[in-house]
Amino acid sequence: MSVENVETLVVGGGQAGLAMSEHLSSRGVSHLVVERHRIAERWRTERWDSLVANGPAWHDRFPNMKFSDIDLDAFAPKERVADYFVAYARQIAAPIRCGVEVKALHKKADGSGFRAETAAGVIEAKKVVLATGPFQRPVIPAVVPAEAGITQIHSNAYRNPRQLPEGAVLVVGAGSSGVQIADELQRSGRKVYLSVGPHNKPPRRYRGKDFVWWLGVLGLWDVKTPDPSMEHTTIAVSGAYGGNTVDFRQLAADGMTLLGRAETFKDGVMHFAPDLKKNIHRGDADYLSVLDAADAYAVREGLDLPEEPEARRIAPDPRCVVDPILQINMRDAGITSIVWATGYALDFSWVRIDAFDERGRPKHDRGVSTVPGLYFLGLPWLSRRASSFIWGVWQDAKYLADHIAT
Ligand SMILES: Cc1cc2nc3c(=O)[nH]c(=O)nc-3n(C[C@H](O)[C@H](O)[C@H](O)COP(=O)(O)OP(=O)(O)OC[C@H]3O[C@@H](n4cnc5c(N)ncnc54)[C@H](O)[C@@H]3O)c2cc1C
Numbered sequence: 001m002s003v004e005n006v007e008t009l010v011v012g013g014g015q016a017g018l019a020m021s022e023h024l025s026s027r028g029v030s031h032l033v034v035e036r037h038r039i040a041e042r043w044r045t046e047r048w049d050s051l052v053a054n055g056p057a058w059h060d061r062f063p064n065m066k067f068s069d070i071d072l073d074a075f076a077p078k079e080r081v082a083d084y085f086v087a088y089a090r091q092i093a094a095p096i097r098c099g100v101e102v103k104a105l106h107k108k109a110d111g112s113g114f115r116a117e118t119a120a121g122v123i124e125a126k127k128v129v130l131a132t133g134p135f136q137r138p139v140i141p142a143v144v145p146a147e148a149g150i151t152q153i154h155s156n157a158y159r160n161p162r163q164l165p166e167g168a169v170l171v172v173g174a175g176s177s178g179v180q181i182a183d184e185l186q187r188s189g190r191k192v193y194l195s196v197g198p199h200n201k202p203p204r205r206y207r208g209k210d211f212v213w214w215l216g217v218l219g220l221w222d223v224k225t226p227d228p229s230m231e232h233t234t235i236a237v238s239g240a241y242g243g244n245t246v247d248f249r250q251l252a253a254d255g256m257t258l259l260g261r262a263e264t265f266k267d268g269v270m271h272f273a274p275d276l277k278k279n280i281h282r283g284d285a286d287y288l289s290v291l292d293a294a295d296a297y298a299v300r301e302g303l304d305l306p307e308e309p310e311a312r313r314i315a316p317d318p319r320c321v322v323d324p325i326l327q328i329n330m331r332d333a334g335i336t337s338i339v340w341a342t343g344y345a346l347d348f349s350w351v352r353i354d355a356f357d358e359r360g361r362p363k364h365d366r367g368v369s370t371v372p373g374l375y376f377l378g379l380p381w382l383s384r385r386a387s388s389f390i391w392g393v394w395q396d397a398k399y400l401a402d403h404i405a406t
Contacts (some may be wrong), residue, residue, distance in 0.1 A: 002121035006032045008404060009116055009125035011102050013039045016131035016378030016393045018085055019062065021094040023401030032125075033094060034118065036101030040085035042133065043078050046156045050184060051078040052239045053390075054176055055212045060390045065091055073210070075239030105130075105351045113373060114353075127404055129375040130351065130362075134388035135344035144265045144338060150330060155181060155341035161188035167336030168192065170270070170328075172262045174199055174279075175234030178341030179246050183238070185339075186256050193328065193335065195262040196248065196276055200235045201283035202290045204245040207298065207305040211237065214294050221386035234343070236283065245287075248280055252318035259325055269329050276324045277317065284314055346379070367400050375400050 010020045013035025024031045038044065052075035053060045057067040060076065065088050070076050076084065089096055104117040105128065113126040138154035146152075151165055155177040161184060168191035171182040182194045202211040215221050236246040252258050260276040291311060298305050328335070348356060355371045357363055363370040366383040376382065377400060378393050386392025 004121060004123045006030065006123060006125045008127040008129065009034065009114070009123055010129045010131055011105070011116070012131035012133060012378070013089075013096050013098060014042060014131065014133060014378070015040065015085060015390050016133070016397065017096070018089055018092070018094055019394045019397035020129050020131055020377055020400065021089075021096065022062070022092050023397045024404065025092060027401050027405040029401065029405050031095060032123070033096040034100040034102060034123070035096060035098045038098055039089055039096065040082040042135075043082040043085075047078050048155075048158050048181065048184075049160045050240065051180070052076060053078070053081055054237050054239050055389075055391070056210055056239070056243070059210070059212045062088060062390070062394055075243055103350060105353060107353050107371070127373045127375070129377055129400060130348070131377045134378050134380045137345045137347040139343055139345050140340045141342055143262060144270070148265065148268070148330075150335065151337040153337070153339055155339055158339050161185050161190060164337045168334045169337050169339060170195065170262075170330075170335050171339045171341060173197065173234070173341035173343070174236055174248070175341060175343070176237050178339070179236045180238050180240050181339055181341060182256060183240065183251060186251065186254060191255070191334065193257045193259055193333070194251070195259045195272060196279050197261045198233050198279050199283050200233055200286040201246055202235070202237060203287060203311060204237065204243050206291060206294050206311055207308050209305065210243075211290065214290060218293050218297060221384065221392060223385045224383070226381055226385070248283070249315045249318055252320055257325065258318070258320045259328075268331055269327050271327045272325065274324060274326060277321050280317070280321055288312065367396055368403055375404070
């Protein structure tokens with residue numbers, strides 16, 4: 001088997017791998033990026049057809065390349081996001097090799113670096129950056145058995161409403177994925193049930209500025225460590241249909257049935273926690289806290305932004321919130337499919353190195369692993385809230401490149 005030697009090996013050719021390549025090149029560090037499929041593959045084949053970026057084109061990009069032919073305030077369709085990264089790789093002449101999957105990564109026996117096994121041979125490297133994504137393995141909770149006769153898919157396998165069998169749909173999870181998929185299904189004429197857990201819900205725009213701008217000036221993208229309740233709190237935002245604040249009350253007024261957290265399934269009946277009202281009101285509180293912080297910032301900085309008192313008007317709770325449904329007989333309700341928008345787990349099972357805690361989480365400080373020469377990039381909260389997003393991974397890559405170069 002052939003053995004190739006490189007100084008630094010970057011595994012993964014998504015936004016994180018490319019940001020890493022950019023910063024390594026600018027510091028003169030010789031490296032190779034390997035990607036098992038194509039550049040930014042997840043944007044092409046692991047997301048639904050109509051997905052657009054959650055942030056506007058002026059924001060969801062790297063600092064040194066704009067989207068071409070997209071209005072700065074518009075939301076780039078997912079294929080355009082993938083095309084953007086392909087063009088970016090070309091712009092920086094990234095040394096990237098596609099179609100190469102690292103099947104196993106070991107420390108070399110003599111301690112002089114790492115050994116990556118791929119189908120095309122072995123690559124040995126002094127340093128390795130693992131940029132294989134914040135969302136690696138879709139998680140479907142073991143609630144409804146396969147033999148229940150209900151089609152079940154994860155949001156990463158959802159493409160469009162036509163893919164699902166006729167009938168009503170239960171969408172579980174009301175983060176950005178769940179809420180956007182539920183909305184699309186309802187607009188296509190389906191009866192939709194949406195199970196809503198705890199979530200944050202910033203306004204799409206306020207006083208003429210997008211929420212990504214507000215989070216920036218308020219320093220919220222840079223929040224360093226999540227408090228324990230925040231780490232798993234999903235954020236419900238959408239750039240779909242031009243970008244609107246996620247409005248659960250409006251979705252209910254349009255016919256959607258909102259439910260609490262999906263808990264158990266027995267004898268064809270799904271049971272839901274009595275927490276819907278709490279979750280909706282907590283989302284409202286988060287929404288209002290962003291308005292409060294934005295107003296205070298505008299006063300403090302003397303910004304002349306149009307006031308928007310109507311943004312504080314919140315409609316009354318819909319019936320499904322006031323009088324929540326705690327159980328549903330799936331057959332009686334005509335529910336033939338479930339879309340689980342329930343998030344992802346990490347999967348570093350191919351990394352045969354003692355760099356993880358007992359729960360399989362990488363042990364690192366800002367991406368610098370406890371194993372000398374091994375780095376992680378692109379993980380949620382790697383260094384701050386923005387770490388897993390296009391804009392944030394750039395900063396983390398810069399930090400790691402400095403560490404590698406010195
Ligand atoms: C539905 C959805 C919408 C999102 N929308 C936005 C948005 O609008 N704006 C934003 O900023 N962020 C968004 N994100 C978050 C984040 O930007 C994306 O998840 C992004 O894909 C992360 O990029 P990455 O490079 O870190 O990881 P990935 O895109 O997951 O890239 C990792 C790459 O590594 C490759 N790989 C994995 N294992 C190996 C291996 N062993 N050998 C070789 N290659 C390997 C994979 O094929 C993949 O291409 C979204 C996430 C999701 C799930």
